Amino acid sequence: MSILIAGAGIGGLTAALSLHAAGFEDVRIVEAARELRPLGVGLNILPNAVRELAELGLYEELAAVAVLTGELSFRNRHGSVIWNEPRGLAAGYRWPQLSIHRGRLQSVLAEAVRDRLGAGAIVTDARVVDVTELSDGRVEVLLNDAAGRPTQTVADLLVGADGIHSAVRGVLYPDEGPPPWNGLIVWRGTTWSEPYLNGSTMVIAGDDQQKLVLYPMSTGAAPTDQVLMNWATARRADSTEPEYRADWNRPVHPDKFLRYFADWKFDWLDVPGLLSTAAEAYEYPMVDRDPLPRWTFGRVTLLGDAAHAMYPVGSNGATQSIVDGRVLAHHLAVRGDVDEALAAYEQERRPAMTQLQSSNRQMGPEIVIGLAHERAPEGFDDIHEVIPEAELRAISERYAQVGAFDPATVNSRPSYSVQRIRRSG
Ligand SMILES: Cc1cc2nc3c(=O)[nH]c(=O)nc-3n(C[C@H](O)[C@H](O)[C@H](O)COP(=O)(O)OP(=O)(O)OC[C@H]3O[C@@H](n4cnc5c(N)ncnc54)[C@H](O)[C@@H]3O)c2cc1C
Numbered sequence: 001m002s003i004l005i006a007g008a009g010i011g012g013l014t015a016a017l018s019l020h021a022a023g024f025e026d027v028r029i030v031e032a033a034r035e036l037r038p039l040g041v042g043l044n045i046l047p048n049a050v051r052e053l054a055e056l057g058l059y060e061e062l063a064a065v066a067v068l069t070g071e072l073s074f075r076n077r078h079g080s081v082i083w084n085e086p087r088g089l090a091a092g093y094r095w096p097q098l099s100i101h102r103g104r105l106q107s108v109l110a111e112a113v114r115d116r117l118g119a120g121a122i123v124t125d126a127r128v129v130d131v132t133e134l135s136d137g138r139v140e141v142l143l144n145d146a147a148g149r150p151t152q153t154v155a156d157l158l159v160g161a162d163g164i165h166s167a168v169r170g171v172l173y174p175d176e177g178p179p180p181w182n183g184l185i186v187w188r189g190t191t192w193s194e195p196y197l198n199g200s201t202m203v204i205a206g207d208d209q210q211k212l213v214l215y216p217m218s219t220g221a222a223p224t225d226q227v228l229m230n231w232a233t234a235r236r237a238d239s240t241e242p243e244y245r246a247d248w249n250r251p252v253h254p255d256k257f258l259r260y261f262a263d264w265k266f267d268w269l270d271v272p273g274l275l276s277t278a279a280e281a282y283e284y285p286m287v288d289r290d291p292l293p294r295w296t297f298g299r300v301t302l303l304g305d306a307a308h309a310m311y312p313v314g315s316n317g318a319t320q321s322i323v324d325g326r327v328l329a330h331h332l333a334v335r336g337d338v339d340e341a342l343a344a345y346e347q348e349r350r351p352a353m354t355q356l357q358s359s360n361r362q363m364g365p366e367i368v369i370g371l372a373h374e375r376a377p378e379g380f381d382d383i384h385e386v387i388p389e390a391e392l393r394a395i396s397e398r399y400a401q402v403g404a405f406d407p408a409t410v411n412s413r414p415s416y417s418v419q420r421i422r423r424s425g
Contacts, residue, residue, distance in 0.1 A: 001338070002026040004141060004155035006128040006168050008036055010043075010102070010318045011304025012161030013109035015325030017056050020117050022333035022418045027117055030153070032127035032162070034146055036110050038103025039249055041188050041282070042217040042230025044069060044202065044315035045100060047093035048405040049322035054095055055417050061108050066100035067216045067227070070200035074368050077206045078379045079266030082372045083392045087202070092407045099202065099217040099230065101190075102318070126151070131158060131171045133298050157338065158300045159328065161321070164246065164289060166306035172297055179287035179309065181242050182361070186312070187257045188232040189281035190217075195227050196269050203269075204366055207373030210235040210260060211366070212271060231274060232312070234286060235260055242285035252283040286311055288361070291354035296342045303328060308353035314364035316356055316403055324349055330416040355402050365399040368392055 003019055005012045008031035019027045045053070053062060070090050074082040088097035113121050129150075130142040139158045143151050160168025164179055195216060197203070202215040211234050216227040235257065244250060254275050264271035275281075289309040295302040304321030327348050331341040356364075363370055368387065376386045383392075400406040 001156045001332075002154075003028075003157045003159065004139070004153065005029045005159045005161050006141075006166075007031060007160070007162035007304075007306070008033075008106075008110060008113075008122050008124075009161060009163055009304065009321070010106060010109065011306075011321030011324060012159070013106065013113055014052070014056070014322045015159055015161055015303055015328060016113050016117060016121065017058075017109065018052075018325045018329035018416075019332070020113075021056060022329040024329070024332070027121065028155075029113070029122045030126040030128060030141070030143055031122060031124045034125045036106065036122070036124065038101070038107050040102030040106075041190050041232075041280070042215065043100055043102045043105060043318045044215065045098045045105070045322070046315050046319040046403075046405050047088055047095040047097055047407075048403075048410045049319040050095040050098055051410060052322050052326045052416065055326075055415060056112070058108060058112060059095075062098060062100065062105065063096070065104045065108070065218055066098040067200055067218060069097040069099050069202050069215065070198060072202050072204070073197070074366070075203060075205040076369065076372050076376075076379060077210070077264065079205060079264075079268070080379060080383070082368050082383050082387070083396070085396055092411075094411050097315075099215045101217055101228070101230075104218070105318070128160075128162060128167045131168060131300060133300070137299055139299050156299060157332075160300065160302045160306045161304045161325075162306050164287065164305045164309040166302065168300065169302055169306050172300065172302070173292070176290075179246060179289050181285045181287050182311065183236055183240070184234045184286040185237045185242070186232055186234045186284045186286050187252060187254075187281060188230075188284065189254070189275075189278040191229050191231065191274050191278050192226045193229050193274055193277070194225070199227070204369060205264075206369055208363060208370035209373075211369060212261070212264070214269075214274075228279075229274065233257060233261065233275070237285075242287075244285075246285050246287045248282065248284060250283055252281050254278050254281050256283070288357060291357050292350070295346050295350055299338065299342075301328070301342050301345065307350070308357055310353075310357045311360040311364075313360050313366045314356075314399060314403070316360070316364075319405070320353060320356065320403070326416040330418060333418040352402070352404060359399060359402050365396055368395055
């Protein structure tokens with residue numbers, strides 16, 4: 001079976017590796033970018049996806065360029081603790097949680113694809129612009145290079161892993177329009193800085209109107225003991241329409257948002273100092289996609305952000321795109337019939353992702369910072385007089401169950417790896 005994947009992002013690359021590991025040999029990726037460059041800032045990969053990357057044999061290489069996230073700390077805008085919880089190995093998972101630069105993760109995955117599937121497995125400068133189902137059930141894909149020159153290719157199966165502005169999804173849902181915006185603007189970036197707290201803590205501070213997400217994501221490259229911090233701030237925008245299309249790499253000067261954080265000085269962190277010394281900064285409207293009633297049409301299916309883009313809360317965007325590829329490859333390998341396999345993939349993934357998308361629209365686990373602000377806008381002495389511990393714990397546990405990444409599920413569910421089966425034809 002020939003399988004074509006649109007998009008060499010985290011989801012598409014993992015899908016290619018998973019399909020290859022499951023015995024599929026004719027797997028190609030077409031990527032719109034002229035070359036793969038290590039773009040983006042930080043991602044957190046939850047243990048359920050780290051398990052998948054480990055089972056693909058990539059754990060050591062990734063851990064070497066990541067920080068193992070040990071704790072998640074929710075705080076109010078004064079820096080006071082609302083809720084702390086252990087993460088990854090410290091929470092009892094058999095696999096850690098990784099804070100990693102998106103570009104580094106993508107590079108490790110892309111190198112593995114070229115190593116295992118062949119140097120030509122990723123075709124760059126090939127943007128999917130149209131998809132047609134042929135009468136024999138195969139799929140014809142129209143590609144354009146950057147100059148607009150067209151080429152065509154045919155595959156038995158097309159996997160649309162082409163991100164939040166997916167062209168494949170656009171063919172399946174031509175009337176959908178741009179991703180909906182919730183009115184928040186995200187400013188993201190990186191800063192080399194001294195470690196804070198225990199050196200492996202992810203902090204989410206603020207409330208539902210303005211917040212900061214911060215974590216260390218790599219060490220070693222700086223001449224001192226500094227760590228590369230990933231930060232993302234979000235704030236309700238003054239306008240009702242974003243002035244630009246959601247683009248991960250739109251640069252911004254920190255002066256644009258520094259004033260909103262001028263008094264965010266905690267005894268363990270100087271937020272304005274961190275933001276003003278950024279090595280790079282970008283802005284992005286907080287957009288997602290509406291859940292879809294269906295991902296698969298004939299021999300075309302969707303995966304990752306193309307299928308279920310969600311607000312960046314709870315570290316699930318890249319995490320779930322990794323799991324998608326493994327589940328898709330598993331069902332294609334263990335079921336004789338492709339239509340049945342695609343149905344099984346969609347049945348396993350789509351309802352769960354719909355729930356996560358909805359939960360993220362309610363801020364997911366970050367709802368605790370909104371609750372603390374609503375009940376104690378001026379701060380608190382004892383958080384448990386504001387939000388009982390049981391309520392805080394229940395919010396965290398419920399979210400992990402929605403995403404199927406609670407420790408019991410991740411540690412004990414069967415592997416998606418399959419015995420390699422030699423296929424002919
Ligand atoms: C450049 C970039 C930087 C990012 N930076 C961050 C970040 O800093 N922090 C964060 O949390 N998330 C970031 N993300 C998003 C995050 O990586 C995704 O939410 C998540 O990994 C899901 O991955 P995905 O593979 O489904 O989609 P994506 O990672 O978006 O990958 C989609 C891929 O498809 C390609 N593509 C798009 N249209 C076409 C087409 N028509 N034909 C062929 N290929 C196409 C894109 O160039 C891209 O390589 C970034 C995404 C991109 C593309």
